[in-house]
Amino acid sequence: MVFYCQRNCYDEEYETKVVSCQAAKLDQVVGGKKHKVECFEVTFEDTVLFPEGGGQPDDHGSVNDAMVLRVIRRGGEAVHYLDKNIEVGSQVKQVVDWTRRHDHMQHHSSQHLITAVADNKYNYATTSWYLGDSICYIEMDTPQIKPEEMKVIEDEVNQKIRNCTPVNITEYDAQDPQLREVRTRGLPDDVVGPVRVVTIEGVESNMCCGTHVRNLADLQAIKLTHTEKGKGNKTLLYFLAGSRVIHYLTECLSRERQLTTLLHTNPSDHIRLVEKNQKDLKACQKSVKDSMKDIACLEVEKFKMQNVQEKSTLFVHHRRDGDLEYLGAIINELNDETILKLLTVGEEKGSGSLVLHGPQELVSALGPKLCEILDGRGGGKNRFNAKVNKISKRGDAENYVRAYLADKRSES
Incomplete structure (x- = not known):
């Protein structure tokens, strides 16, 4: 029907x-x-x-x-x-809902047009297509579509739009021999009644059940945005049409204005400044990383100096702005498997990380309980790593470890 x-x-x-x-x-x-x-x-x-x-x-x-x-x-x-x-x-x-319907009409007719031009120009057959709320693409049976080919396709489809090319829909009996001359990827088995053929004058005729514009002028414009590698050695060609082109351009201009404000320069200089900022950030990150290693060494040195008299077998340390690499540096610098290290990083009112390192029997016994106290999950033998949600409870965790070690000493 x-x-x-x-x-x-x-x-x-x-x-x-x-x-x-x-x-x-x-x-x-x-x-x-x-x-x-x-x-x-x-x-x-x-x-x-x-x-x-x-x-x-x-x-x-x-x-x-x-x-x-x-x-x-x-x-x-x-x-x-x-x-x-x-x-x-x-x-x-x-x-x-006319806004949604018209958007679908514009993109469905655009798909037919792009498919026909790509096939006529380069023999790239369309195997499927996708129309989403924000993205549209056509799957083409080719391993790649070169940028210069995209430009040729885009130029030709937009010329067809400027020419106000008519689009006609004709209904045929399913047994009509004229249908043999029409492009199709096949009809569903349960289709009944006449077969619709959508014809873009001078371009192609295609069997289709969808809604379409009556003239390509209603597409306004088509923009081919990019390609991605598809499955089975195919290529996905992404595109925008009609109102989505205007919407996309509006978003791009808004982002451009924001970047102009943030970077204090004109749009033509955005890329150069962003690249410079990325280079500077990378240098700063390396400097911070080196500084954190130095701080880790100083913390270990301080512990060693204090431990000359105390002879403690427990090293407890927390740093708000540290990370797992920082804790690893402490473990490597201390380089003593006999000392139990209770190390944490993270903001006081938030989540963070726990590392418990030292004698395997202690780490295995204490790790799960510390996860329970700090509301986290983790694992490990002589090095227990965990993501925790209540870093503010680290005082309770330390008290538990000290009490456990005291009980062990009294037993021996």
């Missing part, structure tokens, strides 16, 4: 009759997790809301005061999932 939305792509509203309505559950992604949503599965005599298919996502919108959660095609029917019950036999008004 060919739906009203496919024959009247620019219509935003449509009145029709409810054929069926029943309670249902729909998988919806909320906060990155799938949830079962209670809803109603509804069919109509016809629909202005496009059901997902041909690589194009479904339409959103409303039916009277009910929100449309999803629309899918099931054989010759368009199945709508609504958030409210609706009376069977009633006359209703369907309304399309």
Whole structure:
């Protein structure tokens, strides 16, 4: 079946009759997790809301005061999932989310155009494509698309837009021999009724179920952004069209203005200054790293001097701005396996790291308990490493270790 939305792509509203309505559950992604949503599965005599298919996502919108959660095609029917019950036999008004629909039309027609030009110019066949909320790409059967080839493709598709090239949609009987001359990647097995062919005049004809612009001028512009390596020695060609080009340019200009303010220079000098800042930062990081090693050596030297009289077998140390490399430097500098080292780093009111190093029997016995006190997880034999969430409890951890060692001494 060919739906009203496919024959009247620019219509935003449509009145029709409810054929069926029943309670249902729909998988919806909320906060990155799938949830079962209670809803109603509804069919109509016809629909202005496009059901997902041909690589194009479904339409959103409303039916009277009910929100449309999803629309899918099931054989010759368009199945709508609504958030409210609706009376069977009633006359209703369907309304399309036009911003979403028009965006899909622009990008679907752009995909057809890019596919045709890439194939005609370089014999790069399209194997699939993806239309997302923020990104779109076409998977092409080639290991690479060179920058100069991208420029040729981009120049030609935009010339077709400037030429106001018409786009026509024709319906054929499934057995019509003319369909043999039409580009296609195959039709789903459950497709019934006429076969739609989308023709960009002078460019190509392609079987397609999606919604399209009536003239390439409605695409405004196409920008090929970049390529990525795909699976099976294929290439993903990313693109933007229509309103997304303007939105992307607006975001780029906003970032450029912010960088101009931060770097105190004009846009043409941004890259040079960022590279200089990166070089300076790398030098500073090396200097800090060397300084932390020096501090680690001084802390060990201080312990050794104090320990001449005390003869302690426990070295406790914490540094707020340290890291695991700093703690490793302390262990290496002290270089004494007989001394138990209780070392921590991290902000007072936050998470951090714990390293317990020394005699294996002590480390194995104390490590898990210290994780319990500091709310962390870790492991190790003579060197127990752990990520902890309550670095402020390190005083309790030290008291536990000292009490444990005192009990050990009394037993011996």
